[in-house]
Amino acid sequence: MERVDRLPPPTGAVAAFRDDAAFRDDVAERADACAAVPLLNCLLREVAEPLPVPGDRPVYRLPGGRLLRVRGGRRPAEPEVHATNGGWYRVGHTELVKLVAEELRRYTGLANHELPTEMADSRDAVAALLTARARATPPEEPYLRSEQSLLTGHTHHPAPKARGGGPHADWLPYAPEAYARFPLTLLAVRADTVVEEGDTAALDALGEAPPGYRLLPAHPWQLDLTASTLAPAFADGRLVRLGTTGFPTWPTAAIRTVYAPEYLPGRDLFLKFSLDVRITNDIRRLWRHDLLKLRRTDTAVTEAFDTIGSPAAWLGDRGHRTADFAFEELAVVVRDGLRDRVLPGATPLLAAALVEGFPGNPLEDTTDPAAWWEAYLAAVVPPVLSAFADDGVVLEAHLQNTLVAVDGAGTPVQALFRDAEGVKLLPDVSRAAGWERLVYCLVVNHLLEIAGALAEHHPGLDPWPAVRRALARHDLPEIPALLASPTLPAKTNLLLRWTGADGAASRYRPLPNPLLGP
Secondary structure: OOOOOOOOOOOHHHHHHHHOHHHHHHHHHHHHHHHHHHHHHHHHHHOOEEEOOOOOOOEEEOOOOOEEEEEOOOOOEEEEEEOOOOOEEEOOHHHHHHHHHHHHHHHHOOOOOHHHHHHHHHHHHHHHHHHHHOOOOOOOOHHHHHHOOOOOOOOOOOOOOOOOOOOHHHHHHHOHHHOOOEOOEEEEEEHHHEEEEEOOHHHHOOOOOOOOEEEEEEOHHHHHHOHHHHHHHHHHOOEEEEEEOOOOEEEOOOOOEEEEEEEEOOEEEEEEEOOOOEEOOEEOOOOHHHHHOHHHHHHHHHHHHHOOOOOOEEEOEEEEEEEHHHOOOOOEEEEEOOOOOOOOOOEEEEHHHHHHOOOOOHHHHOOOHHHHHHHHHHHHHHHHHHHHHHHOEEOOOOHHHEEEEEOOOOOEEEEEEEOHHHOEEOOOOOHHHHHHHHHHHHHHHHHHHHHHHHHHHOOOOOOHHHHHHHHHOOOOOOHHHHHHOOEEEEEOHHHHHHOOOOOOOOOEEEEEOHHHOO
8 A cells, every 4th residue: 555755764863863862852752741731731620729929930730639720721730749848840741641630539439540641641642642643744824724723622621642552653654744645545435335415526526437437536544444344355356456546645634534635626625535544533434324324414504505695614524435344434425626616816724723823814914813713703793693593504613624714914804614423413412402502612612712712812802892793783682692601612521531521522610701801
């Protein structure tokens, strides 16, 4: 199987630098710091009690009674625990994982031997990514650079960079954070075994299948992961390897979704694959039950966007194709590309990257943050609320499912949303449950993080009056209660993982509502 862009071994002066102890120490220190941020965010939000203690470092009481203090802000760091002798001592990432595990056992009464390993794996993955980045070249195109910028990742997950615990060499060639790109493996699937729904014609343009077969692209990492499962199908001729695509694809922040900027001259598309690896809360497989409702969900969202009356766009999941003997393992979803969806002259950027930061980030570079923020809210908020109010569509408008297109001056002019798998429809869920999910995804996961990053880069800006105005412009009956509520729903990813909840489960705990104002 041919692969491109496996990270080559360093040579010459570069190799000497890689082997230098100072470089290794720097990578270790940066990996510890990156991995501690989301873990601390989870611990402090979900189980810790803030204390009114004077000083420049916030202090929290943990469930077992121990006191923890950190360097505050949206990226908490330098955790310290209060000692019996009255002093404070610093804990590194290994000690932090042990501390979190002990406190969660006390808080829940449950043991969990899997999650601490994932936390350590996530930290080690960051170290591997930092090392790989040092000898890789980031993409020149701003959109791709934004998709591949998430070194820290999900801001409130205990192990956002865990990759299933496998050897780093297995997944680094496919890691967006390592600036990977690679061709897809092309398979021929015997025609009488093919299962498909919707518009999958784009797949047939990727190559040519022999008579009696249909074309099916595959993610090379997924083929490695499912090699034993698929071996009988290769042996009896139900599956045939045809080689690889003649062009590279770029893994996006979702890892299992790749972007093909030039799959045909002047045409682009996204392809979403199964990946039998736990990433954040779920095994990232294209589950049968999700595939079977994909067309209904995507049609509902598409129809909603047809009537929104704004520049916002939906990147539709047109259809899926797979084989009946490996329905989930070989499934691939065809998603709209960007060229026919983004406004002329605008540049799409991943919303999560605006929080994480990357070279050319317009959030950091703007000289008029208040106007930039008004434009951002005008692009993102109305389509989400309109889809809910008019069509009962609950978009999963979190940071990784939202793209924001900016004009030549870096001002937001359009929002694009993606991933029908995470969309909910009324009345499949109750209106109350749908609204809670919308508020979490849009306000807590998304606007709260963008607002925090904007205020950090532009001290003195209060972003919340503009958010209140943006929400108040809509006559949804839920809006007044949202603006007056003392709390917002915050998803408890740490507790969900510790208690072994289903990957798609959502449980929330109250978070102070910044929409209340001073």
